[in-house]
Amino acid sequence: MTYIPTPIISESVITTTHSSAQSVSTTRAVISGSEIQYTPDPSATHVLYQCSFQWTNQPDANTHFYLSLMEKTNAGDPWSYVTDKSFAISFLDSSNACSFENIEILIPTWSGSKYLSLYIRSALSTQEGRLHQLKMDDASFDAGTEGYVQTSVSCTSLRSYA
């Protein structure tokens, strides 16, 4: 095995604060705060994309989200799906769920700059939810007045020994 002392090479991080919730419906949308423009280190073999965000089930009791890592080269380009990097988050027992997600997705490196983001949609119109807002605070529960949680997104260049 080759000894490589510095395999984690560079990282870019963006945090976004929110003052309103983002509704999740059956219409695909970029998660606010999930977009990042990144140029990997030339010696990298992979890039680790990470995005953390809050979601709650409101307005529907059941939650079934589909998420996809998206990419584009230029700011004005349409988003394209990254192959085999779509996934789901579901809780379907009328459980009124909420969670803070810390998504990390490893992808092969590329040359030059690229934009990455997360698409989100609900599977059904009865499984919608909202992002970035807490389900409770000191004064309320599901009142829609609860506080907001910032979104963080980062890209890290990694160099694998093999």
Place this chain on the structure above:
Amino acid sequence: MTYIPPISGQAQNLYCAVSSSAAKLTYTQAEYYVVGSNLDYTPAPGCSFVEYRYQCLANYSPDANDLLQFLLKYDSTLALDPIYNIASFTEVTGQASGWGGNVNSQTGLLNLRFTIPAWSGTRRLSLSCRAYINGLGGTLHWTDQFRTDDVNAAQATTAAFVFSPHLIVYSY
């Protein structure tokens, strides 16, 4: 409780890979290896711990109830094939994880992260997975009804959709 003293320094001997061979795979009571989780790894000299991080997509199908258990295992002989011999691998003590729920049809990315004491030489690492009983099965690397348009997903019938898992291992 085991106290692990803080260790500073760069990660070393980092390995990372995205598996392109994952396919929809349903786990039952029979233990089976997890695609993309196996690696022959040698910790970097002088390091105390190895960090093993594996991510995959888990889905409730075929049962609304599901209870899956993951075990991190190793083979020091490097002779065993995890696809056929995972039951003969040795469990890494305390490095296991459970996932499941009761009639909640849950789906999500699993981020398994195990910190294990470093060893000398090379070990073949692999994860295994099984359901508690056959009626509590689940599926890895796939989720149902996914669509890349904006229509109601209840109309979707295709299941030709997978999520490629990844593995990151390093020493520190």
